[in-house]
Amino acid sequence: MQFQTTHTLAELAAYLQGTCLSGAQMVIQGVNTLKEASSTDITFLAQPQYVPLLAETHAAAVVVGANHADKCNQPIIIVPDPYIAFGQLMRLCAPDEPVLAGIHPSAVVAKTAVIAKTATIEAQAFIGEHVQIGEGVHIGPQVSIGAHSTIGAQTKLFAQVGIYHQVHIGERCIIHSGAVIGADGFGFANHKGNWIKIPQLAGVEIADDVEIGANTAIDRGVLTPTRIGRGVKIDNLVQIGHNVQVGDHTIITGCVAIAGSTTIGKHCAIGGGSCINGHIQITDGVQITAMSGVLASIDKPGVYSSGSPAIENAKWRKLMASYFRLPDILKRLRALEQDK
Amino acid sequence: MQFQTTHTLAELAAYLQGTCLSGAQMVIQGVNTLKEASSTDITFLAQPQYVPLLAETHAAAVVVGANHADKCNQPIIIVPDPYIAFGQLMRLCAPDEPVLAGIHPSAVVAKTAVIAKTATIEAQAFIGEHVQIGEGVHIGPQVSIGAHSTIGAQTKLFAQVGIYHQVHIGERCIIHSGAVIGADGFGFANHKGNWIKIPQLAGVEIADDVEIGANTAIDRGVLTPTRIGRGVKIDNLVQIGHNVQVGDHTIITGCVAIAGSTTIGKHCAIGGGSCINGHIQITDGVQITAMSGVLASIDKPGVYSSGSPAIENAKWRKLMASYFRLPDILKRLRALEQDK
Amino acid sequence: MQFQTTHTLAELAAYLQGTCLSGAQMVIQGVNTLKEASSTDITFLAQPQYVPLLAETHAAAVVVGANHADKCNQPIIIVPDPYIAFGQLMRLCAPDEPVLAGIHPSAVVAKTAVIAKTATIEAQAFIGEHVQIGEGVHIGPQVSIGAHSTIGAQTKLFAQVGIYHQVHIGERCIIHSGAVIGADGFGFANHKGNWIKIPQLAGVEIADDVEIGANTAIDRGVLTPTRIGRGVKIDNLVQIGHNVQVGDHTIITGCVAIAGSTTIGKHCAIGGGSCINGHIQITDGVQITAMSGVLASIDKPGVYSSGSPAIENAKWRKLMASYFRLPDILKRLRALEQDK
CATH class of the missing domain: 2.160.10.10 (Hexapeptide repeat proteins)
Incomplete structure (x- = not known):
């Protein structure tokens, strides 16, 4: 997603109230996910399971929390909450709404x-x-x-x-x-x-x-x-x-x-x-x-919680058959326990 | 909820086709629940579980069925179905719709x-x-x-x-x-x-x-x-x-x-x-x-009925684990019964 | 459902790209289900469970697959997929939409x-x-x-x-x-x-x-x-x-x-x-x-699949009671097995 105008990494860091350690003059054109970012985009790491994508992303820079700062090879902006920062970056992509009134x-x-x-x-x-x-x-x-x-x-x-x-x-x-x-x-x-x-x-x-x-x-x-x-x-x-x-x-x-x-x-x-x-x-x-x-x-x-997750229909049919026998199962179990 | 105009208890009893034993000239300004009625409101008892609230309500009068008449200290109107009477009283609160045509x-x-x-x-x-x-x-x-x-x-x-x-x-x-x-x-x-x-x-x-x-x-x-x-x-x-x-x-x-x-x-x-x-x-x-x-x-x-009511997630996870083993449980139970 | 104009069986067979063995000049006025068709309607057999209705239908003619052709006493049109043919026949009932533009x-x-x-x-x-x-x-x-x-x-x-x-x-x-x-x-x-x-x-x-x-x-x-x-x-x-x-x-x-x-x-x-x-x-x-x-x-x-089909409420309550005991049932079963 393209920004309405380009921004330097330093400008973005200031906007996000984050810390930029290097690449301050780098020009960024937009924001995208780790997977889809291009070499003119900034990206962000919001969930730990995506850490492996840091090595693969084409992004020019990454917005991260302090705890993941050492895992990035690209210039970074450190912020307290990268997902909130992502939302802020998205705002830079949105056109100003026409003032109608x-x-x-x-x-x-x-x-x-x-x-x-x-x-x-x-x-x-x-x-x-x-x-x-x-x-x-x-x-x-x-x-x-x-x-x-x-x-x-x-x-x-x-x-x-x-x-x-x-x-x-x-x-x-x-x-x-x-x-x-x-x-x-x-x-x-x-x-x-x-x-x-x-x-x-x-x-x-x-x-x-x-x-x-x-x-x-x-x-x-x-x-x-x-x-x-x-x-x-x-x-x-x-x-x-x-x-x-x-x-x-x-x-x-x-x-x-x-x-x-x-x-x-x-x-x-x-x-x-x-x-x-x-x-x-x-x-x-x-x-x-x-x-x-x-x-x-x-x-x-x-x-x-309640409910039960979907499974293969054949297994579900078997499960349902035994499910409807639950009161019977309980009764038979009690009988066995008494017989011991 | 205020009536569009005030009514005496006698007028309300006539409107509801109910019986008013006392307080006929009492002026009532609106209708509300047992809990929220004020001293100018009439209220109603539609469900037995709310009988204890009769002692606490601030209402000026109560609409009740004959079976609960003796439990009220306030003036009452006895009707066959107090919930239907409540609906009728609510109609007295609704403004006349403007006739547009x-x-x-x-x-x-x-x-x-x-x-x-x-x-x-x-x-x-x-x-x-x-x-x-x-x-x-x-x-x-x-x-x-x-x-x-x-x-x-x-x-x-x-x-x-x-x-x-x-x-x-x-x-x-x-x-x-x-x-x-x-x-x-x-x-x-x-x-x-x-x-x-x-x-x-x-x-x-x-x-x-x-x-x-x-x-x-x-x-x-x-x-x-x-x-x-x-x-x-x-x-x-x-x-x-x-x-x-x-x-x-x-x-x-x-x-x-x-x-x-x-x-x-x-x-x-x-x-x-x-x-x-x-x-x-x-x-x-x-x-x-x-x-x-x-x-x-x-x-x-x-x-x-079907389905299963929501419970704490930790218990639900445990339940699901054994739920998926139901066909196996049934099989093992049969084996034990045969071994006896 | 009436056609917009009547059609002979031969015309319908040509329209459906099907085969008509007899009754080519029969005039058909509309289409309906096996159950509801009148003597001027054509009907169709799309699901095997409705084969018994072939003997009862009042329809003038039937659209069938080749596999059910011998089960019809009426004139038939044989097509590869009778349900698709039904859809095509329905199109003959729909009025032309007015061209507004x-x-x-x-x-x-x-x-x-x-x-x-x-x-x-x-x-x-x-x-x-x-x-x-x-x-x-x-x-x-x-x-x-x-x-x-x-x-x-x-x-x-x-x-x-x-x-x-x-x-x-x-x-x-x-x-x-x-x-x-x-x-x-x-x-x-x-x-x-x-x-x-x-x-x-x-x-x-x-x-x-x-x-x-x-x-x-x-x-x-x-x-x-x-x-x-x-x-x-x-x-x-x-x-x-x-x-x-x-x-x-x-x-x-x-x-x-x-x-x-x-x-x-x-x-x-x-x-x-x-x-x-x-x-x-x-x-x-x-x-x-x-x-x-x-x-x-x-x-x-x-x-x-997931979920469980609705049953009588009394049975469901019993089922739920044992359902919530499933982890316990599993535990007791294991104990019995170890005792053997």
Whole structure:
């Protein structure tokens, strides 16, 4: 990936707040992985298993932690966290976003909506009654924002995001296309076999610095808002039920489902495809590995798992046959033990 | 949650068709849970495990079933089903929806479409050729409706719903943002390694009083329509394949996948994250717990489960190690039994 | 399903490049399954388990393979693959799509975009700067296409598809409503508990003849594009992470999640609801059955499975109780063996 302009190694070291021991005047044109870097690129070592690639890389220079500095033959920049440095180098590749500001004539904006002067409303967006849009906000094409919702400063909504009424989104958030925030929670009472809808009247509150992936759905609360904490990152196609509370800086990977009224702590990590039961509490610092089914509350930090990894189908069939005999196996084992 | 206007306890009892024994003139301002109700709220007891909270609640009055009437110190309203009464009380909190009616000038409506006089078509909606929109229908902003589709009276489509051609939706349905009804089913024939598309020509038929969640997808049928029965409730991010038939009053929780040509009976409940195989039949009254994989037909009502709940990762690793040895365990057990 | 016009059996045989032994002048009005065909329909036998239905069908004629020709009492057309022939017959039922061509006045098209003369841009579509739209392309209503993206000839995007910037889509592709192509991959570095975004700067490359289902999300790459090979078919609600490479003619069923930087081979089939770990390699010709969790690379073609099928809840509870005792069972078994 090419930088927008070239930089000397010394300039990059200064930008990364790192230490450059040699090659300060070397001109670097871009950044890439150890494997794919060319002789004009800088690369980085973020994981120990890639140390062997240091000998093979074509890169002109390497960003490393102090612990791996002696393993590089190329000029290096020493930083505390090479992966974070990689992210910073990637920023040098991104073109400046055009400053648009203003409302595209094809957008439909309610008269009672308040749009900050530095906000951008792109083509065919719909902004409902009493909506408030903060400074520097970027509303993409074909976004819909329902009545009485608010969008905090510097937040970006990509094309086709759907925000219902009474949804409050913080500052510097990023919401990707197709995400739906504030649809009715799934609440019904059964009356003689018919399902009667329970009105879902509370909205959604999303704190600052949250990112929400494509086609993710976050339902509105019943009596109190569904809440997503500060710095939370949510991947694509995630389902978050009504009244759920997600603690600050928790990360939720793709295709996770969190049922209604559950509380997730701070600094948790929920692996892809996991399902979390409703009305339970997950404490701070819990990691759930991918495809786990969490049925009960978890009150101790740590790593939790369920499921079973895929194996050859023939072996799996054999395993399943004995799996269904498990209660029988246990019974026969007990009998043998008593016979001794 | 505040009522739109205050009500006396007697008024509420009349509205709920319940019995009020005392405090008839007490003025109630809103409704909330046992835990969060204030001294101007009414609350409700819907589940026996919350009986202890009756002693602690700050609520002015309680809606209860006759079996718990003697456990309340506050004035009560006795009803047959307190949870349904809660839903009714929530309706008193919801503002009346503004009566819009009419077609927003930014909507694009085909000349051959027939729109009832009391229907509302919001901004930037697209209505295709020969579409019929019933009385009191509410089409949200940026909704798209394909040719020859029909929307029954009083149905509401939230912003950005996508309806393909030849989709028929009943009366009083609610469809949430991002739901896609009528996309092509996933049908391909393999010809020497290449996948040849089988045209998907039948539409979708959705009966009355159905609710469909955000970003759910219901595919069109091949030869006969995919059908969703009366009163069915479908949560967010659910996938329903081509030719599927879902019986009346069945409820399908978030992130369920139902493969093509499967029939689900009436009054079933499918737990979140479950996958249901194609070309199978599930009889009436079946409950599937969350994250189950249903491979074969089920012909008896009852509760069905699969999967395994999440546990600490260290324990899970140990469990997996012995799980993979299950066929060996069974073999060794048999050997011991023969040795006796 | 009725044909657009009637055909004689001889005409159908010629169209299917099959052999018709009798009834050449018979007039056929449509096509349907063995079970549902009427006396003016042709039907087909694609799977051996349906042979018994040959005796019961009301169809006027049957499309069969040579191996089942002697089992039919009706006139037949013999073809190499009756299921492919069914697909061809279905094409005779589909109405010709109206040739629209041109740009609807409500569409917003950037001045720098290049739109082929025979392309159709429907109502309220948004076409960004420097986008290129090929000959015969059909862009549905309310589609959004970001800057510098390209759409190959004859490709069809249904209503409300979301294409980000720098996404390249091949020829003859079909993309269904709500699909989002090119959203940011889920890449963050952890800095003292806070998640720092890694810019996702590479786009997505989709080869020719790809079909992508409703509400599916395919993320853009970090340094190199996410790539979907030629002839790949992807169902609804599938999540494909950044940098993923999917080989030619692979088929991915609904609700699959593929984590970032994973490579899937050619001619693979991934069953519905499966999750595939990040940074692994799946070789060519691998089949993953539904709801599998693939944690590690697979380097041999074959069928792979995990999970456990749903059973009655009471049995499942018993099974789970013994399942959690598996390490203990193994230990006790070893003790018994040593005692012998």
